[in-house]
Amino acid sequence: xxxxxxxNPATEETVATVPSTSVEETDAAIARAVAAREAWRxxxxxDRAALLRAFADAVDAHTEELAGLEVAGSGHPVxxxxxxxxxxxxxxxxxxxxxxxxxGKQIPVPxxxxxxxxxxxxxxxxxxxxxxxxxxxxxxxxxxxxxGNPVIAKPAERTPLTAIRIGELAREAGLPDGVFQVLxxxxxxxxxxxxxxxxxxxxxxxxxxxxGRQIMAGCARQVxxxxxxxxxxxxxxxxxxADLEQAAATAPQAVFDNAGQDCCARSRILVxxxxxxxxxxxxxxxxxxxxxxxxxxxxxxxxxxxSAEHRARVASYVPAGAxxxxxxxxxxxxxxxxxxxxxxxxxxxxxxxxxxxxxxxxAVVPFEDEADAVKxxxxxxxxxxxxxxxxxxxRALRVSRAVETGNLSVNxxxxxxxxxxxxxxxxxxxxxxLGPDALDAFTETKNVFIATGx
Ligand code: TAP
Numbered sequence: 001x002x003x004x005x006x007x008n009p010a011t012e013e014t015v016a017t018v019p020s021t022s023v024e025e026t027d028a029a030i031a032r033a034v035a036a037r038e039a040w041r042x043x044x045x046x047d048r049a050a051l052l053r054a055f056a057d058a059v060d061a062h063t064e065e066l067a068g069l070e071v072a073g074s075g076h077p078v079x080x081x082x083x084x085x086x087x088x089x090x091x092x093x094x095x096x097x098x099x100x101x102x103x104g105k106q107i108p109v110p111x112x113x114x115x116x117x118x119x120x121x122x123x124x125x126x127x128x129x130x131x132x133x134x135x136x137x138x139x140x141x142x143x144x145x146x147x148g149n150p151v152i153a154k155p156a157e158r159t160p161l162t163a164i165r166i167g168e169l170a171r172e173a174g175l176p177d178g179v180f181q182v183l184x185x186x187x188x189x190x191x192x193x194x195x196x197x198x199x200x201x202x203x204x205x206x207x208x209x210x211x212g213r214q215i216m217a218g219c220a221r222q223v224x225x226x227x228x229x230x231x232x233x234x235x236x237x238x239x240x241x242a243d244l245e246q247a248a249a250t251a252p253q254a255v256f257d258n259a260g261q262d263c264c265a266r267s268r269i270l271v272x273x274x275x276x277x278x279x280x281x282x283x284x285x286x287x288x289x290x291x292x293x294x295x296x297x298x299x300x301x302x303x304x305x306x307s308a309e310h311r312a313r314v315a316s317y318v319p320a321g322a323x324x325x326x327x328x329x330x331x332x333x334x335x336x337x338x339x340x341x342x343x344x345x346x347x348x349x350x351x352x353x354x355x356x357x358x359x360x361x362x363a364v365v366p367f368e369d370e371a372d373a374v375k376x377x378x379x380x381x382x383x384x385x386x387x388x389x390x391x392x393x394x395r396a397l398r399v400s401r402a403v404e405t406g407n408l409s410v411n412x413x414x415x416x417x418x419x420x421x422x423x424x425x426x427x428x429x430x431x432x433x434l435g436p437d438a439l440d441a442f443t444e445t446k447n448v449f450i451a452t453g454x
Contacts, residue, residue, distance in 0.1 A: 004157055004184075009075035009304040010295050010335045016073070018160050021185035026152075026193040029181045033123045033150035034199050036178030041120050041148040045099035052096035052146060054173040059089040062169060066134065066162050073161040074133060075303040075336075076258065077295045081134075088138035088166065091418050091434075095142035098439050102147070112451040118443040120148035121225055122201030125194030127187070127215070128163065129207040130156035130306055131261040131358075137163050139418070139433045140204040140227075145180065147442035152200070153182045154191050158306055160184035187211065198222060202442065205229070206263075209382075209427050216430070227431035227441055229263065230424060231356040232384030234405065235377040236266035236413070239370075240275045242389035243411070248282035251362075252290050254387060254413035256328075256340045259305050260314075260360035263428075264385035264407065264416060267357055270376050273366040280325065280344065280364065287328045287340050294331075305336040305359060314338055314359030317352040325364065356382065370395060374402040383425030385415055406432075 002020045007013065021029075040048075059066070066088075067081035076084065104116040126140040133155055144151045155163035160182075167182035183190045194200050195218040202225035205215045209230040219226045236254050238247045254266040271279045295303035305311045318324065318341055328340035344364040346353045353363040367373045377386065383405040390396050396410045406424045409415040416422055421435035431441055 006073050006158065006161060007307070008072050009306055012308075012334045012336075016161060018164070018184045020157075021183040021190045023189055023193050026183060026185075026190050027197070029152055029183055030123065030194075030197050030199050032178035032181065033152055036150050036176055037123065039176060040150055040179050043148070045102065048099040048146065048148065049096045051174055052092050052099075052142070055170050055175060056089040056092035056096065058169040058173040059085060059092065059166065062165070063089075066165060069161040069165060070134065070159075071295045074130065074159045075295050075306065077300040077303050078298055079300075080258065081295075084132065084134040085162075087135045087418065088141075091135075091138040091142040094418055095146040095438070098143065098146040099148070102439065102443070104445075109449065111453075112449055114447055114449050117446040117448070118147070118439065119446050121442055121444055122149060123199055124149045124151045124202045124204060124442065125191075125200045126151055126153040127191045127194065127203065127205045127207065128153060128155050130159040131258060131263070133159040134162050134166070136206045136229075137166065139422070139438075140206075141180065143433075143438040144202075144204070144442045145175075147439045149202070149442055150179050151181075152194060153180070154187070154194060155182065155184055157184070157186055191215075192218070195219060195224070196221075201225060203227070204433075204441075212429070225441075227423075227433065228429045229422075229433065230384075230427060230429045231358075231382055232263045232265065232424065232428050233268060233354070233356050233380045233382045234264060234266045234385040234387075235403070236269045236387045237367075237373050237377060237389065237399065237403075238269065238271045238275070238279060239373070239388075239390040239392070239395065240272040241391045243391070244275060244279055244282060244389075246411070247389040248279055249286050250413040251283055252286050252328075252340060253301075255362045256287075256290055256302050256360045259302050259338065260362075261306060261310075261358050264414075265358075266385070266387055266413070267362050268353065268376075269362055269364045270367050270373055271364060272373070273368055276364075276366045283342065283364070284326050287326060287342055290328045290340050292328060292330050292337070292339065302340065302360065305338050308336055310359070311336040311338055314357055314361065317355070317357045317359070317361055318343070322352070328360075354380070370399065374399060377403045377405075381427040384428035387413055387415070
């Protein structure tokens with residue numbers, strides 16, 4: 001049996017050795033999901049809801065264990081890892097209300113009436129990246145299960161530990177055999193098989209835009225349903241009339257959270273020229289204050305990058321002679337550390353400004369006026385997230401409408417909440433997750449005409 005090794009990114013020590021699922025084992029899991037499908041679909045809405053709540057309770061009861069696995073296997077600071085485990089439980093609980101509210105419509109038509117039903121789409125393949133192993137698993141899992149679909153999850157090869165444990169907790173909570181399975185292994189093997197197998201009726205993919213394109217092409221062959229959550233290069237837009245102190249104090253969190261390995265990272269800070277120097281003066285101490293170090297310590301705010309390869313990739317965006325304005329700190333010694341880095345002034349064609357770095361590197365760029373800010377913000381193939389800082393309500397709304405991106409926050413650095421829809425514009429993705437309408441992505445609308453005669 002082939003295996004792979006999970007390393008602790010903060011120490012480079014081995015945390016676990018995990019079996020790598022083969023194509024044959026993937027097919028066997030799909031067969032188990034097929035066997036479970038009808039009973040799960042037909043389960044009473046209240047029963048499905050109760051099982052989701054029991055699952056959420058089991059996750060809650062194991063918060064510390066799950067957080068410990070994410071600290072060791074992914075290098076996430078423990079406070080963040082606890083929040084992530086809680087997010088899984090909250091999302092399961094939020095969608096546990098959905099099975100009892102899967103309403104259809106009745107539509108009067110000549111000669112009768114039409115009724116619609118929201119039918120589960122079928123087996124869902126959930127392909128998860130390494131940057132947020134728990135929340136991204138939960139965002140697909142909650143609505144997919146609530147809608148009556150069996151789910152097979154493929155965690156990222158580097159970070160499978162929490163998904164494996166959450167799969168066990170689902171069984172302990174009473175989810176029937178085959179309803180939720182976790183298959184650790186390679187994207188090119190397990191992920192590809194989920195895309196290619198005809199019994200899998202929907203793929204939920206979160207990851208790079210490049211792999212997303214391949215998956216979209218693979219799904220096209222079978223006209224398979226697909227949700228894509230892909231890369232980002234989001235702008236944090238600071239107008240001269242903003243609360244500059246607050247904008248500067250939170251800008252590090254907006255880009256350096258999870259060591260910048262965040263699709264929503266505001267990795268371009270656009271600042272109105274008249275306040276540029278003042279903003280930079282306030283940003284510098286905020287960046288230097290970021291507590292980078294041992295993820296197991298409760299006061300740590302930023303941990304290491306995921307791997308040596310990824311650190312080399314991030315470092316390539318800050319070559320010798322790069323326009324480094326200032327940097328935060330990072331530990332020496334073992335671990336894939338990279339200090340928070342602020343670049344200014346950057347050339348418009350600098351890859352650190354145009355490409356997704358996926359590390360703690362931010363470029364700060366001046367703009368002249370509102371039109372210029374919108375033009376710069378939109379000058380990217382991505383459209384995932386962003387922030388707007390201004391005291392002018394009209395401008396906040398105008399710029400929110402003009403920036404081509406799926407999730408924005410005004411006078412706040414964060415825009416992801418499970419109560420609200422989440423997803424990207426342009427090459428950042430296809431389809432929406434989270435929020436009250438997420439079940440639309442996991443159901444098909446069936447339309448039935450009933451003739452009433454005379
Ligand atoms: P990818 O390399 O794209 O990998 C994502 C997942 O796809 C992994 O589980 C991977 O497996 C699997 N995979 C790789 N090749 C595959 C194939 N041919 N068929 C099926 N599955 C395959 O991304 P990553 O580096 O893990 O994640 C970082 C990227 O994800 C960034 O671009 C980031 O912006 C994006 N992201 C987006 C969002 C949202 S919500 N928009 C959230 C988080 C991350 P292996 O682990 O075996 O490679």
